Structure formats: C-alpha cells, structure tokens
Amino acid sequence: MDEDARRRRYAWKRHPVFRFFASTPLAIVLIVVISVVLVWGTVLGARTSLRVALHSVYGGIWFQGLLGLLALNLLCCTLRALPYRLSHLGFLVTHLSLLLVYAGAVLTINFGAQGTVVIVEGRKTDFYFDPAFVQCTDASSGEAINISTTFEKRAALLQERYDGIVHARANGPGGVSVLVDRYYPDASPAGTSTITFTIPEQNVREVVPAIADPDKIVPIGKTGSSVTVERTFYDWKDGREAGTPQDPGNPAAQIVVHRPGGDEALTLFARFPGFSMRPEATAGDFSATYTYVSESPELLGWEAKDSVIRLTLTDEEGNRVSAWVPYFERREVALGARRFVIEYGRRVPLGFELVLDTFIAKHYPRSNIPAAFESHLTVRNQAGGERHAVAAMNAPAKIGGYVLYQSSYGTDTVTGLPYTVLSLSRDPGTALLYVGFATLTAGLIVTFYVSPWLRRRDRKRHKESP
C-alpha cells in the first residue's frame, strides 16, 4: 500500500472527535478522576456503610459512565495504533484484556444469578432466595408479577432521615396492580419503638429496638452490658395494661438491664423520660429512655425479622388487600376470588433437592482459631439419584450448574437446630474475566520486557534501509 492510499484509508483517525476519545491525556485524566472518586467512595463507606457507598458511588450511574468512558477510550486507543506492527503486541494485549475484563464484569452484572440457600440441619430445600425480587404469584394460573427490590436503596441512601416510605409498583395480567409502599430494613429500628441508652460523660449512645421478649437478651452496643425487654404497655397503670394500640395513653417499657455487676429492673415511660422507677442512680451510670412509635396494627403480630415490606394488591373491580411480608418469608392473600402467594426474596427452584446432613465448625485444637466451616449436604436430583457434597469455606461445591459457597451459619430460634447459609451463584462472565486476567498479566510482561526490544529492532532496520 502506498503512502497515499494509507492516508485515505485511515483518514478517520484524524477526525477531531476520534482524536479526543483516543488521546492519552484523556486516559490520564480519567484514571485520576476515577481514583479520586474511589477514594471518596471508601471514605463514605467508612463513615456510613459499604451499602451506602455501593448505591451512591460505585453503583452510581455517573461512576458507571466514567468506567464506560474509560472503556471507550481504551478501545479508541487500540484503534489509533492501526495499522498494527509486531511491536504493538504488548500494548494491544494489555489494553484489549482490560476491555475483556470490563465485558466480563458487564456480563456478570446483567446475566449472572446470585442467591441464598438456607437449610436447617436435617431439613431439605429445593429452592434458593433471589434477593433481587419480590414476587406475587397467582395461585391458580401460576402467573407471576415481579417487583425489583431496588426500592431498598432509599433506606441506605437516606440513613437516619429514612422514614420507611417507598414506592414501587408493577402491573400484572388481569388488571392486577401491586404496590410496595413500606420497607423497614434490618439494621435500622425506624418504624419500631426503641430504647436509647446513654452515658453522657462518655459519649455513649446505643439504641435497641423495644420488642418485648422476656427470653431474649439484647446486647447494648459494645458496652458489655445487655438488656431484656420484659413487656411493653400502650397505657401503663400500676404495672398493668390499660390501653390498646389505638389508644396509647401512657406508653411504657419494662426492662431488665444485665450488667456484670448484677441485674437491674427498670420501667421507662415514653412521655415522662425524667421519671424512671429507679431507686439509685449514680453519676456516670446509664440513663435510658423509651421512644414510642405508634405502629400499624398489621405490624403488631409480626415477629421481628431482619427486614419487612408492606404490599398492597388491587384489581380492576376495586378489590384491595394489604400484607406485611418479612424477608425470606411467604404470605398468602385473597384478592376478590383470586389467591396470591407473595414472596419477599423470590424463591427460585434449584431443580434438585438439598439436605443439610450436618454443619461443622472446626477449631484448631486448644485454641479459638477457626480452622474450617463445612456444610455436609445430600443432593437428590429429580431422577432420584443421590450424592454427597460438601460446601466449605475456601472450597465451594459445584451442583447442577450452580456454585454454592459457605457463607454463614447460626442456630434456628424455633427448633434450636444449627442452620447454614450458603450463597449461590451462576456466573457467565467468569470465563471472559479469567481470560482477560491471564492476557492482562501476559500483556504487561510483553509490554515491559519484549516490546522495547522489538522497537529497538524496528528502529535499527529503519536506519539500515534508508
């Protein structure tokens, strides 16, 4: 190809728009800007929580835009080098691998499945929870309406100012409309009554939810003390309940504070915070106040779970029904003649059955250093075949196209049996990601240690053949 033809062929490279997107200064500016945003993200995450940083920085549309712009910049830079020579090899491989990694991440985010499997020892399950959706299923037709749980973001973003009100609507077949209008997240006691413990001299302020449960001992922050909420009253009269939720006259909470020094019983009155029935209070001691929040009657029968939503279903005939659904739970409601099953954390069939035979937490001998966490499972497929599988920390189990990771464990409050929490994923981006990772590293080696040599050789040849 002569010089002229080449010029014509690559005329687009001189277009100002292309030159802007293919410029190294743009790359440097983008790298610096992205770094600064990341610094801000980590500081915000440390000040509030990772969830807030995820929603407002890393998952923010403008940060994704910056990453997209960097990807475009990378692509244009590789095109700028056309026509390629052997000495471009390292440059091309590193920059294209970054694009591969980017593509892998996009694939994972958009097409991957993430879920949670919870099994109590000795029990079985055949589904996983998909936390991304609330699902309402028509019991007779099987038609489902899905509502994305992105409404949960609001609570993370607003923090203390969050009022529990959300608005997420979806329409289904037959004129059915579903609205999620309340959401109370796990860590925040917003929407429930609370007890606040303070030690003014030491800047201690700890809040615990005031949910009456005489058998439960709730730690008061990191103070080393704990509290049991014995009983709450809508209208306290001489230690007896004289009111109703609709008519809270003198809301009070009867608590027992457990301290290493001994237990202390207290009655706290929401409307008379100065008047606590306490025989002896000393300086530097806890002071406790009860904050009463009048609750929706629907919430009263609800057993405390980590988070809860309220849904309202309506149809064309003007029928209307509301329900509170805690996370991981399922509720059935009737709307006119039809019945709907609501799942907060959509249940997705696994296609096989899992039995938790036993959960083992091993420690190194004569130490409190954890050595291993293992869920021993029996897998039953639909054909009736059985096999054993172990999902352990750092050794996940591959079952039927899914990978199951040991994530958490605990003791079931109802049965007293141990349960395991496995996280599950199906990730179509992994292959691209790993190829990108391998070529990226290889590309850097070529760029740093082969390309300079190739360039020197090119230059030498150029000199020798004038």
Place this chain on the structure above:
Amino acid sequence: MIRFFCALALTVAVATFPPAARASEAVEFSTIRHLVVQDNGRLKAFDTYARERLRFVHGRERLDGQEPVETVLSFAFDAERWDERPVLDVPYIPLFGALGYDKEKKYLSLAEFRSQLPTLRGLVRAPGVSPGGSKRLAEAANELAARADALRALTEFEDRVPIVPGVSDDPHAEWMPLASATGHSEEDMAAVRAAFESLRTAFLDGNGPAFDEASRDLIERLRALNPAVYPKAGRVALEAHTNAFKPFRAAWLLYVATLLLALMSLWSKRAGLYVALFVVLVLSTLVHAYGLAVRTIIAGRAPLTNMYESLIFMSWGIAVLGVIFEAKYRLRFAALIASVLGILTITIAQRLTIDINPAIAPLRSVWLTYHVLTVMLGYSAFAVALGAGHLVVGRAALSAVQPERADRLDDFVYRVLQVGVLFLTAGIVTGAVWANYSWGRSWGWDPKETWSLITLLGYLAVLHARHQRWLGGFGMGAASILCFLLVVMTYYGVNYILHGLHSYAGDEPRRLPAWLIAYVVFEGLYVGAAALIVSVRRQARRVASG
C-alpha cells in the same frame, strides 16, 4: 582491604551467632527444648512455647537473664518460690495507678495479683460505669487476668500444659496434660510420669547429666505413646535452633554490613570493595530466604498470613530486587537502597507479633499464597522505586548541572516501577480469582480491594504521564515518592485509618500514629523543597541565558 573485609566478616559472624550455652551452667537445656507442647492450635517445640509464654506474661523472653525454658521449668518445679516475685507485665501503665501502686513499679507478682482481684473485677464489670473507670482500663484488667492465668498454668504444669499426645491418628486431636492423660496403657503412663519426676529431681538438684538423661527419656516415652502424631525430631530441632539463631536478626546485621560497604564503595571505586558489597548483599538475601523457608516448614504454610510475615516477605522481595538491579545497573544505589529498606522493614517488623499461629479458616487457601506473594513483591518494587526516587529528587536539588537525557538512575526508577505495576496487577488479579473462587464474586468494593485499585491506578497514571512526556526524570522520582503514600494507605492505612473513620468504631477514636504524620510531612517537604530549588534554578538559568 582484605584484612578489613575479614574483620568485618568476623564481626558479623560473632554478632550473628548466639553464644554457646554458658560454660558455668551446670544444667544443659538443649534436649528439653525439643519437648513438644500443643498450644494455640499448633504443636510447638517447648523452647518456642517457653519464649511465647514469657513474652505474653512478662513482656520479654528472658527473666533474670535465664534461658526461657529454664525459667518456665522453674515455674513448674519451684512454683512457691515465684508466688511473691514480680513477674507479671502490666499491659497499661495507668492500671498501676488504678490499683494504687506508684509509677516506679514494673511488674506484679501472683500474690499481688490475687490481692488485687476485687479491684480488678470492679474495673472489668463496670466498663465506663464506675467513677474513674474506662473501657481501656477494663480491657487492661482483663488482659492482666489472662496473663496471670497463663503464668498460673505454667506453675501448674502437670495439670495444665498439654504435652501428652492423644490416642487417635487425627493431627487435629487434642493433646492432654500429664495429670489428666487418658487412653494410653497404665504401664506407658507410669513410665512417662517417672521420667517427669526424675526430670524434676534433676532440675531441683542442679544435676546436669541426670537432667539431660531425664529430658531424653521423657521425650522418647512421649513419642512412643503415639509416634504417628508426634512431630518429627528434625522439625522440632529446627524450630528450637531457629529460635536461638534468629535468621531475620542475622539478615538485619548483614544489611547493616551491606549498607556500610555500599557507602564505602560510593566513596572509593575499588573493584574489590564492589565485589565485597555484592557478595554480602547476596549473602543477606540468602540468610533472609533461609529464615522464610524455615518459617514455612515450621508453620506448615507459606509465611504470608499476618502483618509481620508479609512485611518480612516484602523486605526479602526488596533484597532480591536489589540484587537483580545491582547486577543490571552496577550503580551501587540498588544495594544501598535494598540495605536501608531491609534494615527499616525488619526493624518495624520486630515490633509486631512474631508468634507462629495457624491460619484462620478464611485464609486457608492456596490462593492466599499466590495473592499475598504477588502483592507483596509489587510493594517491594514500589519501595525500591521510593528509595531510587529519593536519590533522583535529592540529586536534582543538589547538583547544579541537570543531565540532558535520562540517565541510568532515571531508567532504574522507571524499570522498577514497571516491576511493581506488573506484580501489583498480578496481585489484584489473583485476589479477584480467589474471591471469585471462594465467595462467588470477584470484586466487592471492600476498602482494601478498592485501595489496591487506587494504588495501581496511581502508578498507571504515572507510567502514562511519562509516555506522554509530562514527567521527566525528576517528575518520575517525585511520583514514585508520592505514589508510595498510596501503598502505605492500602497496606497499613485501610486497617487503621479508615476503620477509625467508622462512626460505630467505639468510644475511643484511633488517632493517626505520629510516625505516619511525620512520614507524610517529610515526604511532602522533601519533594516540595526539591521542586522549588529545581524551578528556581531553571528560572535563573533562563534569565542568565536570555
């Protein structure tokens, strides 16, 4: 010159190798060091156990200049003598005041601890509730109680120290103290107890030969109880030997020697001196590598699970890069930088917890090795670049004539930055693969992850700016100094500074350590002052020529 070199080698050798057991000593402890104790999840040499316990209880390995094993045996066999002796190291100085002692006091005895129990209980029970109390005092009281218990365990050796292997072949099975050992035949146990009794007698009598004989007998009989799980004699001996030899201390001394030789060879260009420098540098690297290898054998895993181990490994990476770049550039600067950084990193590391503990469950993966190894090699390279950056920047400020073209020192900075970028990239990649393999997600925006990315992006921006000719030799030197602050933030700061920002971090906010502030200020002033001098001089030249 040769005479000097011999003298130097001799000094190093004398300083490095521990003196042989004191000649005046009647009792020889070399055998009993090889007894095996199960402690904190590991089967360790009695020598290690004694040292670790003393460090915990007393704050240091030696008490009255005795061998650690001798002290611990004396606790065991002569418990009453120790009851009144001040041994317990108090973890928090204000605790002395809270207990009513004056500041001159250094240690507490077990008897004093017992008499203080009511006060200590009060402090622990009411964290921040009782007048004058605080959470820190409560923690310190708790810690003191743990130390007292550890000391008491040593005085109740037969009841509390697990030296008897179990019957099962499971290496994770619990061992038993002598008094409560079960499962073995009565005959075997009687022989073990008899050996222990003769050990006691020989120790109390100061009968050297009998003590040595009893030690051997006790270990052999314990091993015979369950040879399958009792660690190999060679492994235990290696551990006990390493405790005394202290390879990283030896490497430290050799780095000091390297530094001296590097300074001398910058002064005088004699070839012999340079050869000596290179040989000592390689020797230090080898001794350092020996220390890492031994620790790997003793721990049964790569020594990369905590701050101490990773810092020692980073230090070795610096030495290796020093050797490679010294061989390539022959500038003496690579050796100089490697020795200075080697001395610094080992000195810092010695302030951290050096006990060998098993890896916690989340870290038990082969990916841990790949990940930490590559990341730390990246940090090593960035540290070498930091050193070279100081030289480049310092030279630019001091010398009136600026080199027209990039010289070998500039090239050194650039090349070593490349090594850092390569390894840090590999480290982030292996970390992502590990996270994906173990938790099903390759990236989670965890602060450590994010900061490692920020660090890499910082160095990438620098490399691209050089490519764009925005940064010359001076700029690259300054950048490698400033970008290292990102490394410090990722490696150290994320755990301490970001945690301190957390709004739920407890009542006592962690302050920035003074050394960190001093370091950041120094680097800022160093680069700032040099940049000022360089620009003023350039201005002056322009005026003179224009």
